[in-house]
Each structure stands twice: as C-alpha cells, then as structure tokens.
Amino acid sequence: MDALLYRFIDLFAGIGGIRLAFDPYGQCVFTSEWDNKAKETYEANFGEKPDGDITQINEHHIPDHDILLAGFPCQPFSLAGVSKKNSLGRQHGFLDETQGTLFFDIARIIKAKQPQAFLLENVKNLRSHDKGKTYKVIKKVLEEELGYTVYDAVINAKGLVPQSRERIYIVGFRKPITFEFPDIPEQGPSLRSILEENVPEKYTLTDNLWAYLQAYKEKHSKKGNGFGFGLADPDSYSRTLSARYYKDGSEILIPQGEGKNPRRLTPRECARLQGFPETFKIEVSDTAAYKQFGNSVSVPVVSRIAEKMIQAIEKDEPVKKEPELLTDRKIKAAQ
CATH class of the missing domain: 3.40.50.150 (Vaccinia Virus protein VP39)
Incomplete structure (x- = not known):
C-alpha cells in the first residue's frame, strides 16, 4: 500500500x-x-x-x-x-x-x-x-x-x-x-535554543506576583513541600508545560539577569517547547494559546x-509467539 x-x-x-x-x-x-x-x-x-x-x-x-x-x-x-x-x-x-x-x-x-x-x-x-x-x-x-x-x-x-x-x-x-x-535520545536541545531574543515587557512578572510566588514557595519549603515556582535553567530543559500555565507561568520561569524579575514563556516559545513548526499559526489570545499548547503533545x-x-x-511481520511449554498433561496426551 x-x-x-x-x-x-x-x-x-x-x-x-x-x-x-x-x-x-x-x-x-x-x-x-x-x-x-x-x-x-x-x-x-x-x-x-x-x-x-x-x-x-x-x-x-x-x-x-x-x-x-x-x-x-x-x-x-x-x-x-x-x-x-x-x-x-x-x-x-x-x-x-x-x-x-x-x-x-x-x-x-x-x-x-x-x-x-x-x-x-x-x-x-x-x-x-x-x-x-x-x-x-x-x-x-x-x-x-x-x-x-x-x-x-x-x-x-x-x-x-x-x-x-x-x-x-x-x-x-x-x-x-x-x-x-x-x-x-537521553539528551536533547537546551531551553535556550527555543527562546526568543526580543520579548515584550508584558511577559515579565510584576513585582507583586514575583513577591507572592517567592513567599508561597518559602512557606511550603518550611513544611517540607516542593510546591512553588520553577526557575528554569536555559542550558537544560524545563518542567512539564501544563494547561494551567496561563495562570501565572510559575512552573516555567525564565531568568532575566540581576535586578530583573523572571518572565513567562511567550506563546511562540510554548509552541517551540512542544516541537510545533515555526509556520504554525497562533491567532488566539495568550491565555487560550497557553492552555492549548499545555494540553497538546x-x-x-x-x-x-x-x-x-x-x-x-x-x-506486516507477525508477532513471534513464545514456544509453548509442554505441561505434564500434554506430555501424557502425546504419548
């Protein structure tokens, strides 16, 4: 065929x-x-x-x-x-x-x-x-x-x-x-390879949100829990992108250097993170796009x-069957 x-x-x-x-x-x-x-x-x-x-x-x-x-x-x-x-x-x-x-x-x-x-x-x-x-x-x-x-x-x-x-x-x-x-492969591309160069300021976390996320993480770490934001290493790979990314982006935050709050991924970066081609059109709001790429494959x-x-x-190669083991009953029946 x-x-x-x-x-x-x-x-x-x-x-x-x-x-x-x-x-x-x-x-x-x-x-x-x-x-x-x-x-x-x-x-x-x-x-x-x-x-x-x-x-x-x-x-x-x-x-x-x-x-x-x-x-x-x-x-x-x-x-x-x-x-x-x-x-x-x-x-x-x-x-x-x-x-x-x-x-x-x-x-x-x-x-x-x-x-x-x-x-x-x-x-x-x-x-x-x-x-x-x-x-x-x-x-x-x-x-x-x-x-x-x-x-x-x-x-x-x-x-x-x-x-x-x-x-x-x-x-x-x-x-x-x-x-x-x-x-x-065990090792793949780095997060840095999918990051955009010129990212609009709107993707940078506000002071209030960044302070909240840090306080939330500290509170839970004292209790021995691992809840909190994930500050990604650009030279490694990120956590799993989820459909909730639109809420605060906390599971994958990109560091932006000393003195500047981290930022969310852009929708295009999320598309790249999932391996979508550059030609893939994103015509919905950021919120909808985050949900869609988080839910995708x-x-x-x-x-x-x-x-x-x-x-x-x-x-069309048939499954190889394991050789059938002869039970005592089958051996007697064969004799």
Whole structure:
C-alpha cells in the first residue's frame, strides 16, 4: 500500500499536534474537538473546522479510516452498573464498564470502523490510576473485546524538545504484527535554543506576583513541600508545560539577569517547547494559546511513533509467539 494513501481520523484533536505527525503519511478524513478556541487554532492551521462533541457523534457516520488517533482525557471509570447487570442476570462486555467515559467513545468507534491501527496518548499516570484498575479495563477492551494487538510505553520528550514531558502512548494493530517504539535520545536541545531574543515587557512578572510566588514557595519549603515556582535553567530543559500555565507561568520561569524579575514563556516559545513548526499559526489570545499548547503533545515524539507505526503496517511481520511449554498433561496426551 502506498504510504500516502493512509486515511486517518483525529479525535480529541486539540490544535492538531498528533495530526501534524501523521499528515506526511496520508489524509485526515474526520476531526473532532469540543473546545471552541482550540477549533479556531485548528481551522487557522488546517483549513477545516473540527466536528464537535464526540459523545454526540454516531460512530457509523464517521468515514472509514486506516488509523485512529486520539489524545483522550483521562476520566475515572465508573464500574457501577456492572454489579447491577450481574444481579439482573444480564450479559455485559468490558465495553459496558467504560460507559460514561471518553474512552468508551474511542472503543465504540474502533468496534464499528475496525481501523488497521490506532494511537492513543494520555498522561503517564493513566497506568497507576485507581491502583491500575483503569488501565486494566482499557487493555481488556482493546485486546479481548476489540481483538487488537496492543503495545504501550511511557516516553519522555526531553531528548527531542527542551522539556521533561512523560506521556503514555498506546499503539494497537488489528493484525497481530510486530511493533517497536522509537528510541528517544537521553539528551536533547537546551531551553535556550527555543527562546526568543526580543520579548515584550508584558511577559515579565510584576513585582507583586514575583513577591507572592517567592513567599508561597518559602512557606511550603518550611513544611517540607516542593510546591512553588520553577526557575528554569536555559542550558537544560524545563518542567512539564501544563494547561494551567496561563495562570501565572510559575512552573516555567525564565531568568532575566540581576535586578530583573523572571518572565513567562511567550506563546511562540510554548509552541517551540512542544516541537510545533515555526509556520504554525497562533491567532488566539495568550491565555487560550497557553492552555492549548499545555494540553497538546510533543510533536517530534509522535512523529517518530507515526514513522514506526507505518513501517510496522507495511512490513506486516507477525508477532513471534513464545514456544509453548509442554505441561505434564500434554506430555501424557502425546504419548
């Protein structure tokens, strides 16, 4: 199959970070995103406005596609109702256990459309959420109910962008084929490499805010807590950029020399921190832009995963099964 013929869909699309990584391999045939400001940025960059709330979209109305992409939010899974169904003697599948969560919407679309592959992205704590029960249900749905061969890995983006950002990536294939996640370098570019030279004064913290952040950090450090601002080292990498960055920028502050308060990153620097190209348009307010880049993905990491996924599909190499161990019963049966 020609690598340019892959059709994919972009769910929980945000501003299109995952799409950017897959665009070289084909065509996006459907997009869904509920946040109106994110839709504005998506439309400015891709020329199309995403559909709205995925929970309101019939899976059978979504175009056929080869690859499903979704950076879905992690929600607590409600397992209530399963015991009720048991008491009523009604059948239920794992899919029912995820009702009321956004993962359920991914699962129902996979079930209806049967894509060749999918890529899901989430916070690394998805694995440990609710003592591992949440992820156990997700794996059961993907593997046992939907029948996909699933691979997962927690990857830190700091070898490709100057930011420590650990995320879990879940890759699945309809066929039992071999897949390996990309190797990511241990050391990456420095924070200095993405900083702008002439930054407007409005990004410098006011005296009041800077005094507040220092007092807040001191109060918590006396209690033995690590809460407080993060003054970044321009020759190293930053903390994780989050959607709350718009509030005070405290998790990543850039020092500006003696006698001057530190400053926030600019929206363009946030885009660079996530590996977005310089051509990516930022036409929303600073507040909206901070939320959008904080919620997005590290594009270079997803690009490397995308390349490996396409290679795996085209190689079509079956999973190597472990040699079956002969039990005493099987040995007797063979004699």
